[in-house]
Each structure stands twice: as structure tokens, then as C-alpha cells.
Amino acid sequence: MDRLAILALFIRIVDRGSFSAAAADCGVSRPVATAAIKALEQRLGARLLHRSTRHVRPTEEGAAYYRRCVAILADLEDADRGASGAVAGLLRADVIGRLARMILLPALPDFLARHPALTVHLGEGERFVDLVREGVDCVVRAGTLPDSDMIARPLGVMEEVTVASPEYLARHGTPASLEDLGGHQMIGFVSSRTGLPLPLEFTRGGEVIEVSLPARLLVGGVDTYVEAARRGFGLVQVPRYGFADDLANGSLIEVLPDFPPTPTPLSVLYPSNRQLSPRVRVFVDWLADVISPRFQGNAGERSSFGAKAE
Structure with missing residues (x-):
């Protein structure tokens, strides 16, 4: 060598x-x-x-x-x-799966064409990884971030909505106020830190209100969380951008629109204890160019792709 x-x-x-x-x-x-x-x-x-x-x-x-x-x-x-004017090598990034599929992949061919000597490895996850130990260059995460030695670059905020299936609402009724949530159920998104289901979150008159409803089904993955909602297991809260088709075709229906969840901040993180390499720099700049125009606004306090900050 x-x-x-x-x-x-x-x-x-x-x-x-x-x-x-x-x-x-x-x-x-x-x-x-x-x-x-x-x-x-x-x-x-x-x-x-x-x-x-x-x-x-x-x-x-x-x-x-x-x-x-x-x-x-x-x-x-x-x-x-x-x-040479070129960046080269392997870039490893860990991203939210639905964000990668809906926003990053359609724009990725142009990025790769501009950097033909660069190879991108996209991992899919929601957990906070040890970037240095696991050999990951950067991650895209949603939510209020815990204290760490990583640098976080804001990318925008995601509007959240409360939704349920038509079948669920036919059985339990459509709530018009937070007081109407009595008798309703949520699908419990289990915190990887506490092992407990995260409460739903609503805003009313500038106040953030947490509501924990009975949950007959507890899940630990986003895809299962949403599919369970489509199948009528209860109320969930998700980013609006990822479920426009469900809302348009009626497989999910927005409820309590006057009491929305707070928006979810979106960030890209990378280690602070090392000099940022050119390949990471161009990738982070590209993420900002692709993602930020889609999610503008003031960062709120939610996280985990439709589940409250862990």
C-alpha cells in the first residue's frame, strides 16, 4: 500500500x-x-x-x-x-426513505451527471447514527435534534397533518374539536428511546397540546404506521407532502385541520470534528438546492416523519 x-x-x-x-x-x-x-x-x-x-x-x-x-x-x-474541477470517491448518506424516493431520486441523475467520478450510497433510516463509527458522511433527519457534536444545516420544515381512513371515521365519527377525540384511537408510534407510544400533538390558539389516545396497535416503523392508518386502525400524524396522493384519492382524510400539528424541521447533519471534504460539501449543497424550496417556513418542534420528537 x-x-x-x-x-x-x-x-x-x-x-x-x-x-x-x-x-x-x-x-x-x-x-x-x-x-x-x-x-x-x-x-x-x-x-x-x-x-x-x-x-x-x-x-x-x-x-x-x-x-x-x-x-x-x-x-x-x-x-x-x-x-480537475471534479469530485470523486464514495459518498455515503443516510436519508428518510420517503424523502429519498419522492424528492431526491428524481433529481439525482442530474447530480451524478455533474459529478461523474462520484458514487453515492443512499442508506435509509430514521435513527440517529454514529456517523464516524458507521462510516456515514451525512444524514438527513426530521425533527428537533438532540445535543450532539454534529453540525446541523437546516433544510426547511414539513407541514404535518392528522389523518385517518374513511372506514375508521365511519366507525368512530369525524372529530370537529379536540374535545371530540374522546372515544377515538391512535396508532401508537413507539419511541426508540423510551419504548412508549408518542402522543399526538395539536396547536390551538398558539398553544401546543399533546393528546395520548388509546392504541390497540403499536408500531416502530413509518411504512407500517401509515399502512395501518389506511387500513383503519386509528389516527396518525404525517407530513402532508408525502401523502398528497392518499389525500387526493380519499384513502386518507384530513381531520382537525384547524388544530394542526406543529411543522417538522428538516436538517442535514455531518461530523463537526473533521474538515468537510469536497464530495460531502457538494452533496450537502445539492440537498439544500433540492429540498429547501419544497419546505419553507419556521421550524417547529416535531420529528420522526410524523411522530413526535423522541
């Missing part, structure tokens, strides 16, 4: 906390990775990594060397881009 490849390998080992995972990321075998780092430590005359059977972490010298390596490779990528 050449010196730049070894630097990239060392960075991935620190990021992943694992020789095996980093070797797989870099396309080399575990023995090759081990030998390369051993030779690096010998050349530098310093121990860079603490190794155990379960985890690998940098020494004090290794942490300082890691920061320099990250900066060096980012500067090199910037220099390459300045000379």
Missing part, C-alpha cells in the same frame, strides 16, 4: 474502531491492514492505536496523527478538485 492509502486506512480504523471493518471498507484483507499499520508505527516510532479483542482506539499520539491525516487528505481532495 502507498502512503496515502495507509493514511486512509488508519483514518478508517479510528473511525470504525475495528481493523476488520476498516480493511473491508478499504478493500484489503485484515492481515494486510494489520501489517500496514504496524509498519506505519515502526516508521513513526510511536504507538498509534490501543488494541483489544473488542475495540481499537487511538493513543494520544494516534489521536493527534489522526487529526493531521484527516486534514491532509481533505486538503489533497480539495487540491485535486481545484486542478
Whole structure:
């Protein structure tokens, strides 16, 4: 391996906390990775990594060397881009599935055509991932964000609606006020943090009101949450943009429009402890160009694609 490849390998080992995972990321075998780092430590005359059977972490010298390596490779990528006008490599992003399918994928061909040396790996998820450990460059998430060492770039806010199926409303009636919710049911979206169903949320006269209704069905996934609503299991709250077809064809009906949920802020997050590489920079800028015009407004306090902030 050449010196730049070894630097990239060392960075991935620190990021992943694992020789095996980093070797797989870099396309080399575990023995090759081990030998390369051993030779690096010998050349530098310093121990860079603490190794155990379960985890690998940098020494004090290794942490300082890691920061320099990250900066060096980012500067090199910037220099390459300045000379060629192109970004290259693999960009890993984790996004909300419906957002990816409805908004990002239709615009992605143009982005890839502008950056032919760039490969994009789109993961799909709602949870907050350890970006550095899992090798993800950035994530798009909905909701009020917990404190973290990540940088969050706002992309806009999503209007939320309360909906139910015609069959459900035929059985339980259509509520005209919050007081009419007695006797109604919700589909419980279970918080991954507390294991409890998240309440519905309404606004009235500038006040945010949380309502927890009985739930005969509890779910932990967005697609199941919405499909259960279509099948009449109860009330749910979802972003309006993702369910325009359901509302248009009548498979879901908006209820309590005078008491809407607060809108959901949408953000892209990336690590703050490293220099932003050109490939991540152009991708984040593209996300803002594609997403922000669709979701303008003032950020509210909801999250998780139709479920309250966890």
C-alpha cells in the first residue's frame, strides 16, 4: 500500500474502531491492514492505536496523527478538485426513505451527471447514527435534534397533518374539536428511546397540546404506521407532502385541520470534528438546492416523519 492509502486506512480504523471493518471498507484483507499499520508505527516510532479483542482506539499520539491525516487528505481532495474541477470517491448518506424516493431520486441523475467520478450510497433510516463509527458522511433527519457534536444545516420544515381512513371515521365519527377525540384511537408510534407510544400533538390558539389516545396497535416503523392508518386502525400524524396522493384519492382524510400539528424541521447533519471534504460539501449543497424550496417556513418542534420528537 502507498502512503496515502495507509493514511486512509488508519483514518478508517479510528473511525470504525475495528481493523476488520476498516480493511473491508478499504478493500484489503485484515492481515494486510494489520501489517500496514504496524509498519506505519515502526516508521513513526510511536504507538498509534490501543488494541483489544473488542475495540481499537487511538493513543494520544494516534489521536493527534489522526487529526493531521484527516486534514491532509481533505486538503489533497480539495487540491485535486481545484486542478480537475471534479469530485470523486464514495459518498455515503443516510436519508428518510420517503424523502429519498419522492424528492431526491428524481433529481439525482442530474447530480451524478455533474459529478461523474462520484458514487453515492443512499442508506435509509430514521435513527440517529454514529456517523464516524458507521462510516456515514451525512444524514438527513426530521425533527428537533438532540445535543450532539454534529453540525446541523437546516433544510426547511414539513407541514404535518392528522389523518385517518374513511372506514375508521365511519366507525368512530369525524372529530370537529379536540374535545371530540374522546372515544377515538391512535396508532401508537413507539419511541426508540423510551419504548412508549408518542402522543399526538395539536396547536390551538398558539398553544401546543399533546393528546395520548388509546392504541390497540403499536408500531416502530413509518411504512407500517401509515399502512395501518389506511387500513383503519386509528389516527396518525404525517407530513402532508408525502401523502398528497392518499389525500387526493380519499384513502386518507384530513381531520382537525384547524388544530394542526406543529411543522417538522428538516436538517442535514455531518461530523463537526473533521474538515468537510469536497464530495460531502457538494452533496450537502445539492440537498439544500433540492429540498429547501419544497419546505419553507419556521421550524417547529416535531420529528420522526410524523411522530413526535423522541
